[in-house]
Amino acid sequence: xxxxxxxxxxxxxxxxxxxxxxxxxxxxxxxxxxxxxxxxxxxxxxxxxxxxxxxxxxxxxxxxxxxxxxxxxxxxxxxxxxxxxxxxxxxxxxxxxxxxxxxxxxxxxxxxxxxxxxxxxxxx
Numbered sequence: 001x002x003x004x005x006x007x008x009x010x011x012x013x014x015x016x017x018x019x020x021x022x023x024x025x026x027x028x029x030x031x032x033x034x035x036x037x038x039x040x041x042x043x044x045x046x047x048x049x050x051x052x053x054x055x056x057x058x059x060x061x062x063x064x065x066x067x068x069x070x071x072x073x074x075x076x077x078x079x080x081x082x083x084x085x086x087x088x089x090x091x092x093x094x095x096x097x098x099x100x101x102x103x104x105x106x107x108x109x110x111x112x113x114x115x116x117x118x119x120x121x122x123x124x
Contacts, residue, residue: 014097021104028111035115
């Protein structure tokens with residue numbers, strides 16, 4: 001088997017594992033959200049989230065307005081574009097993909113741990 005074929009097989013295996021982790025993430029998030037929704041604290045959490053989202057949106061809008069008037073924005077855009085073009089090499093992409101995959105695994109593990117006690121406590 002050539003090195004190119006091995007690389008292709010490794011990439012396909014990584015993509016399959018990546019999709020699997022995303023599916024697990026979806027399941028874990030669904031279980032966690034269901035547990036939160038069914039809890040007594042839901043209304044309090046909902047109010048807190050609503051207030052937080054409103055404040056976040058307000059700050060984002062303020063920041064966007066400030067950036068529109070900032071003369072340095074174009075310079076920052078050009079620097080970011082240059083950095084992106086430099087970082088698009090295959091080795092960097094593979095390293096980034098592996099980093100995202102590792103992070104997804106850790107997030108899934110933590111979500112599963114946190115959702116487990118709520119599911120065990122729920123009467124069947």
